[in-house]
Amino acid sequence: MQTVLSPHLQEATQALIDNLLASEPFLNYPQARRRLNQDAESRTLLEHLSHSQASLRQKQANGGVGQAEVDSLRLLQQRAQRDPVIMDYAKSQQEAINFLREINNEISELLGINFASAANHATC
Amino acid sequence: MENLASDNIEIAPVEVVKRAAHDFAAALADSAQFKALDQAADRLRLDQAAQQAMAAYQEKQISWRALMMLNALSAEQKAELEELRAAFMNRPVGEEYFQAQTGFVTLCQSLGDALSDSFGLNFAASCGVSCCG
Numbered sequence: 001m002q003t004v005l006s007p008h009l010q011e012a013t014q015a016l017i018d019n020l021l022a023s024e025p026f027l028n029y030p031q032a033r034r035r036l037n038q039d040a041e042s043r044t045l046l047e048h049l050s051h052s053q054a055s056l057r058q059k060q061a062n063g064g065v066g067q068a069e070v071d072s073l074r075l076l077q078q079r080a081q082r083d084p085v086i087m088d089y090a091k092s093q094q095e096a097i098n099f100l101r102e103i104n105n106e107i108s109e110l111l112g113i114n115f116a117s118a119a120n121h122a123t124c
Numbered sequence: 125m126e127n128l129a130s131d132n133i134e135i136a137p138v139e140v141v142k143r144a145a146h147d148f149a150a151a152l153a154d155s156a157q158f159k160a161l162d163q164a165a166d167r168l169r170l171d172q173a174a175q176q177a178m179a180a181y182q183e184k185q186i187s188w189r190a191l192m193m194l195n196a197l198s199a200e201q202k203a204e205l206e207e208l209r210a211a212f213m214n215r216p217v218g219e220e221y222f223q224a225q226t227g228f229v230t231l232c233q234s235l236g237d238a239l240s241d242s243f244g245l246n247f248a249a250s251c252g253v254s255c256c257g
Contacts, residue, residue, distance in 0.1 A: 003230055003231050003233075003234035005231075005234070005235075006151075006154075006155065008151050008154065009151040009152060009154075009155055009235075011151075012144075012147045012148040012150070012151035012152075013148060013151075013235055013238055013239075015144050015147060015148070016141075016144045016145060016147070016148040016239070017238065017239060017242045017243075018136075018144075019136045019140055019141045019144040020136075020141060020144075020239075020242070020243060021242065021243060022134055022135060022136035023135065023136045023138070023141045024135050026243055027135065029243075029245075030243075030244070033244075093245075096243070096245060096250075097245065097250045099141075100245065100247065100250045100251060101250070101251050101252065102142075103141065103142070103145045104247075104251045106142050106145040106146060106149070107145050107146075107148060107149040107152075108149075110146060110149035110150065110153065111149050111152060111153055111158070114253075115149075115152075115232060115236075116236070116247060116248045116250075116251035116252075116253045117248070117253050118228060118229050118232035118233075119229075119232040119233050119235060119236025119237075119239075119247060119248050119253075120233075120236070120248035120249075120253045121233055121236075121248070122248075122249075122253075
């Protein structure tokens with residue numbers, strides 16, 4: 001269902017978006033993401049790492065993780081930690097997330113309700 | 125929007141972004157949905173039986189959270205939860221509070237989506253909110 005916003009709320013939302021996008025964390029994050037997307041080697045390494053982590057989690061849940069798989073994941077993690085493009089991306093993403101949390105705290109304190117919790121779509 | 129020029133890139137200082145966040149919160153607090161929830165919460169505070177019914181329902185939801193996440197509640201547990209929910213909803217203020225909360229959550233979800241779409245990060249998830257809030 002489409003929610004109709006009052007002009008005042010629409011304007012305030014757009015101003016918040018514009019200011020967030022012009023903040024340092026949100027100028028850095030898309031740049032780092034672009035650099036990652038343009039670097040095939042780093043991107044492949046990160047995809048490989050995500051896939052290995054997901055696969056290991058799945059196997060852990062089923063109780064069947066081998067030492068070789070753990071070693072292989074560690075190796076991938078070490079390679080990713082040495083990759084400046086990946087590390088720059090991870091750092092900028094974390095900074096953007098930290099800033100969003102700070103902004104959510106500001107909004108929530110004023111409302112007396114956790115705004116991010118109310119905005120969450122996921123349910124148990 | 126206020127900006128500071130730095131190295132040919134316009135960067136919004138933290139305090140300016142926070143001011144925009146305050147304006148946003150004030151506009152949200154001025155919405156019909158927030159006012160309705162605020163009023164319903166006031167009425168709920170005056171109805172002790174409704175408060176107890178809500179507490180009983182929430183307590184059960186919390187203690188069965190893991191099972192609910194796994195969709196593993198038994199038929200008896202589902203029935204008990206539904207009974208507790210109905211006990212709250214059957215109170216006039218319970219229904220009013222539920223409707224007001226739904227309206228406010230729908231509005232917040234729409235605003236959260238607008239924020240998430242703009243910068244490519246899920247707002248709620250980034251703020252550490254999971255399926256259980």
